[in-house]
Amino acid sequence: MEDQKKDTVKMTGSQAVMESFVREGIDLIFGYPGGAIMPVYDALYSYREKINHILVRHEQGAVHAAQGYARASGRVGVCLVTSGPAATNAVTGIADAMIDSTPVVVISGQVGSPLLGSDAFQEVDVVGVTQPVTKWNYQITRADEIPWAIARAFYIARTGRPGPVLLDITKDAQFGSLDYSYRPVTSVRSYTPYPSVDPGLVEEAARLINLSSRPMALVGQGVVLAGAEKELIEFLEKTGIPAAQTLLGLSAIPSRHPLNVGGLGMHGNYGPNVMVNQSDLVIAIGMRFDDRVTADPKRYATSARVIHMEIDPAEINKIIHADVPLLGNVKESLPMLTAKVSRNDHSKWLEEFRACERVEYKRLVEREINPDKPEITMSEVVARVSEAYDDDAIMVTDVGQHQMIAWRYFKFRQSRSVITSGGLGTMGFGLPAAIGAKLAMPDRPVCLFVGDGGFQMTIQELGTIYQSEVPVKIVLLNNNFLGMVRQWQELFFDHRYAHTSLINPDFQTIAKGYHVPAVKVTRREDLDKAVKKMVSADGPFLLEVAVEKEGNVFPMVPAGASVDEIILE
Amino acid sequence: MKQEFTVTVYSENRVGILNQVTTVFTKRHINIESLTTSESAIEGIHKFTVVVYATKEEIDVLVRQIEKRIDILKAYYFSQDEIVYQEIALYRVPTASLFEGNEVEKLVRQYGARILEMTPEYTVIEKTGHKSETQDLFNKLDPYGVTQFTRSGRVAINKLKKEPLNSYLRKLARNGVNPEIKTD
Numbered sequence: 001m002e003d004q005k006k007d008t009v010k011m012t013g014s015q016a017v018m019e020s021f022v023r024e025g026i027d028l029i030f031g032y033p034g035g036a037i038m039p040v041y042d043a044l045y046s047y048r049e050k051i052n053h054i055l056v057r058h059e060q061g062a063v064h065a066a067q068g069y070a071r072a073s074g075r076v077g078v079c080l081v082t083s084g085p086a087a088t089n090a091v092t093g094i095a096d097a098m099i100d101s102t103p104v105v106v107i108s109g110q111v112g113s114p115l116l117g118s119d120a121f122q123e124v125d126v127v128g129v130t131q132p133v134t135k136w137n138y139q140i141t142r143a144d145e146i147p148w149a150i151a152r153a154f155y156i157a158r159t160g161r162p163g164p165v166l167l168d169i170t171k172d173a174q175f176g177s178l179d180y181s182y183r184p185v186t187s188v189r190s191y192t193p194y195p196s197v198d199p200g201l202v203e204e205a206a207r208l209i210n211l212s213s214r215p216m217a218l219v220g221q222g223v224v225l226a227g228a229e230k231e232l233i234e235f236l237e238k239t240g241i242p243a244a245q246t247l248l249g250l251s252a253i254p255s256r257h258p259l260n261v262g263g264l265g266m267h268g269n270y271g272p273n274v275m276v277n278q279s280d281l282v283i284a285i286g287m288r289f290d291d292r293v294t295a296d297p298k299r300y301a302t303s304a305r306v307i308h309m310e311i312d313p314a315e316i317n318k319i320i321h322a323d324v325p326l327l328g329n330v331k332e333s334l335p336m337l338t339a340k341v342s343r344n345d346h347s348k349w350l351e352e353f354r355a356c357e358r359v360e361y362k363r364l365v366e367r368e369i370n371p372d373k374p375e376i377t378m379s380e381v382v383a384r385v386s387e388a389y390d391d392d393a394i395m396v397t398d399v400g401q402h403q404m405i406a407w408r409y410f411k412f413r414q415s416r417s418v419i420t421s422g423g424l425g426t427m428g429f430g431l432p433a434a435i436g437a438k439l440a441m442p443d444r445p446v447c448l449f450v451g452d453g454g455f456q457m458t459i460q461e462l463g464t465i466y467q468s469e470v471p472v473k474i475v476l477l478n479n480n481f482l483g484m485v486r487q488w489q490e491l492f493f494d495h496r497y498a499h500t501s502l503i504n505p506d507f508q509t510i511a512k513g514y515h516v517p518a519v520k521v522t523r524r525e526d527l528d529k530a531v532k533k534m535v536s537a538d539g540p541f542l543l544e545v546a547v548e549k550e551g552n553v554f555p556m557v558p559a560g561a562s563v564d565e566i567i568l569e
Numbered sequence: 570m571k572q573e574f575t576v577t578v579y580s581e582n583r584v585g586i587l588n589q590v591t592t593v594f595t596k597r598h599i600n601i602e603s604l605t606t607s608e609s610a611i612e613g614i615h616k617f618t619v620v621v622y623a624t625k626e627e628i629d630v631l632v633r634q635i636e637k638r639i640d641i642l643k644a645y646y647f648s649q650d651e652i653v654y655q656e657i658a659l660y661r662v663p664t665a666s667l668f669e670g671n672e673v674e675k676l677v678r679q680y681g682a683r684i685l686e687m688t689p690e691y692t693v694i695e696k697t698g699h700k701s702e703t704q705d706l707f708n709k710l711d712p713y714g715v716t717q718f719t720r721s722g723r724v725a726i727n728k729l730k731k732e733p734l735n736s737y738l739r740k741l742a743r744n745g746v747n748p749e750i751k752t753d
Contacts (some may be wrong), residue, residue: 127585136639139584148749156639187746190581190642314633317626495612 008179013169016180017107020150021051023182026078028052030062034082035122039174041080046410054439054468057460059086060387061432063093063164064458067102068436071419072446074227076158077102077436080492085120087168088129093427094164095133099423100248101225103162105153113141113170119188128167135163139198143176147183155185160193161312162225173258195313197328197336205324208338212281214349215241216304218274218293221248221422222286222311222330229415231334232285233257238338240345242353246287247407247422253410253522255391261353262460265293266557267404270364272556273357273563278352279304286310286330289319290423299562309333364554365569369409375548376524378402378477382409384527385447385475388535393445394419394437394533398430398454401483404553406449414526420555428457434472445473445535452478452504462514465540472513473534474516479551480504488553494560495510511542518542571622574603575652575725578611578617579642579734580633581748589638590617593631599623603656603700605722606621611738613748614642620723647727654725658703659685659693660710661717667692673713680706691716 011019017040031053034043044053056062058068059081066077082091087108097104110229111120127139136156140149146169153165223232224345229252241259243253253260262269276282282304297319308322309330316325326333368379382405391411397403397420407420419437421429434448455476465472482500489497511518517537521530527545534543557566580586587606594601602620609616623631628646635644664687667673677684682696700720707718737746
């Protein structure tokens with residue numbers, strides 16, 4: 001006890017927040033000040049040499065930026081917001097981080113504890129509101145709880161299956177004083193972040209893999225979150241198993257790796273969707289069988305045994321029954337599995353995927369990326385931009401048609417290069433997420449693809465780009481439509497375009513207002529030059545392309561269908 | 570097929586856990602039939618007993634979703650034959666009804682109920698048992714003028730040889746994981 005006493009320093013709760021950030025290695029936070037968080041901002045003022053703060057234009061943007069930061073770098077993203085409306089603005093981002101397993105810590109201010117529950121000015125029950133969309137949340141009402149709660153928050157956010165943590169700090173706890181000492185949390189009794197790998201199940205999985213003649217790997221974001229890309233490649237190369245990826249799993253394997261057979265799900269590639277019902281063994285690696293991947297789960301992987309390698313016990317048998325539920329961190333379980341499997345070659349089986357790829361190319365891809373019609377397609381823009389970056393940029397997207405197209409046609413060389421809102425499908429995610437990604441990885445180009453609908457949901461973050469000088473490249477694919485909804489209206493609602501047509505502002509003028517250099521392309525012959533200009537620009541840049549008005553995203557697995565009923569056109 | 574399950578949840582004693590437990594059910598539109606919560610036999614650990622109707626597949630997933638919450642230690646589910654359980658019911662009848670013949674007294678004896686309190690105006694009868702039994706007694710007593718009737722949630726004990734939570738806690742302690750000390 002004597003020793004502990006010596007270690008402590010007297011400080012305020014707000015200083016303790018900053019000091020704890022420093023101890024956790026945090027040097028960048030995203031936020032927006034306001035009444036109930038002012039003491040923490042005041043402490044931040046004294047820490048401004050150690051902690052850089054990015055002033056966003058809306059709290060939703062703060063969380064999305066923190067998500068982009070976390071997804072690009074693997075580090076925890078941090079946000080600072082005030083109480084009430086600020087915290088509720090943050091909720092969308094928190095929910096997005098929850099469903100996409102993104103490590104984010106959000107600190108919200110709260111009214112003073114004597115006022116709690118009194119409908120005080122800017123009071124919202126933030127802990128109640130965010131409970132279902134946080135991995136953990138906690139209300140701090142005493143200054144001396146702050147070091148413990150922050151240590152616990154970072155530990156929980158980044159370990160196991162990562163996720164968002166919210167700490168709601170009452171104003172009196174921010175002002176209050178404490179004897180500060182910081183002890184990082186290394187375990188929580190009621191929380192098992194990394195279930196131990198059962199060697200018996202590894203044996204069983206290896207046995208099935210060695211027996212299989214048509215095995216297929218489904219790679220999810222779990223591989224990226226675990227930093228197990230190398231372990232994955234070693235497993236795949238030893239076994240010769242073709243690997244497809246989920247929306248968030250993309251870029252875990254380089255696009256041109258010989259065993260990469262493309263994307264899964266509703267707008268994924270033709271091959272992996274069809275072949276999953278031909279396969280005799282599906283090895284799901286850090287993925288959760290989202291309904292956008294499986295379509296009708298009763299008709300998914302119909303002739304396959306399933307090995308599910310997963311860190312979260314709650315995902316086992318949630319959608320697809322696992323014959324071998326291989327719980328654990330894939331960083332640990334993949335090498336164990338690789339050691340047990342025989343070296344193999346599935347070139348004949350792989351060739352079936354390649355045949356599908358040729359069909360897809362001939363019937364769809366070719367005319368998408370080299371169209372013979374006068375209108376510019378989204379696909380050709382994405383393909384030209386990817387080429388211009390030599391397939392090596394961090395691709396951020398918003399949500400909608402452009403997202404699926406960017407995901408289909410952008411190519412990757414390294415992991416953590418896809419930042420997109422997968423589970424929640426949050427329009428408005430893209431622009432702030434791109435800001436966070438660029439700040440996390442200043443040496444990598446960050447290119448956002450965004451539609452004209454989603455762009456206007458968080459367009460004010462152009463102000464953040466200007467003020468904080470974030471060199472984000474923005475490709476606005478403008479069709480003056482809420483394209484994905486319009487596509488569904490065309491296909492499933494008898495062309496009844498209910499409120500999907502947008503009459504847009506002049507985005508060039510808006511960009512000018514925010515001092516972001518911009519170019520608009522309406523003719524194909526101007527595209528390459530404009531892309532080159534964007535890529536070589538030093539600072540931020542907006543490339544707006546007027547694309548075909550009623551283009552559709554194909555292939556497509558219609559809702560409720562089986563994955564092998566995927567349509568190509 | 571939906572059947573009755575008794576879910577027992579053990580958690581750290583923190584604010585807001587009940588909400589975390591119930592939202593897992595409400596999120597799937599599953600109604601909670603009965604709910605009891607109090608401190609468990611182990612100091613600092615709370616126990617929730619929840620009765621729900623669900624399919625085996627549903628309950629299996631739900632319990633793991635509850636367990637996933639950070640401050641939940643463990644969650645288990647049991648079908649009816651795997652537990653011994655009890656509920657308690659209280660009935661208030663006018664004392665006068667006991668003097669109009671011996672029917673009420675006979676019911677108390679027959680149902681193994683007992684009289685908890687007697688005043689000149691009212692008498693409170695207590696019965697423990699399964700819901701069907703306490704309900705049955707209510708139906709029988711009602712003609713004599715039950716003025717209040719209340720029933721508790723379920724308390725349950727499983728029939729397993731070893732209490733799984735204890736084994737779990739011992740395993741954690743062996744691995745050096747102990748309860749957190751929040752502040753000095």
